Amino acid sequence: MSTKRSRPSISRFGEKLRTLRLQQGMTLQQFAESLGYSAHGYLSELETGKKSPSVELVINISRIYHVTTDELLKDELELGYPAAKR
Incomplete structure (x- = not known):
């Protein structure tokens, strides 16, 4: 039995x-x-889910358009990217 996780969909971020x-x-331009x-x-x-965003881009979008990174990435985090432990 495989324990390998598949990569979560990034389409929600694109949406x-x-x-x-x-x-x-x-x-778009x-x-x-x-x-x-x-x-x-x-x-x-x-936007079409063909690429994943860079951390830098997510932060820039957050700062320029006054949305939190959580708002942008929440679904992706819930889909299986574990939170970093401190």
Whole structure:
């Protein structure tokens, strides 16, 4: 019997990212530029669940758009990424 965990889906993060962008009334290009990206390809891949966000990006989104990192990542944490022990 295997105890190997499968990687949780990142699609919820992408959905949250898209919702946040649309709430701001921004195109993907405008949103990318607001976060310091010259092109929107990476953010498009995040929105569609093809890529995982970097920690730096999550923090930048949190600071610029006044949402907590917990709000952005909550579902992913509940899906199996254990919390760090102190």
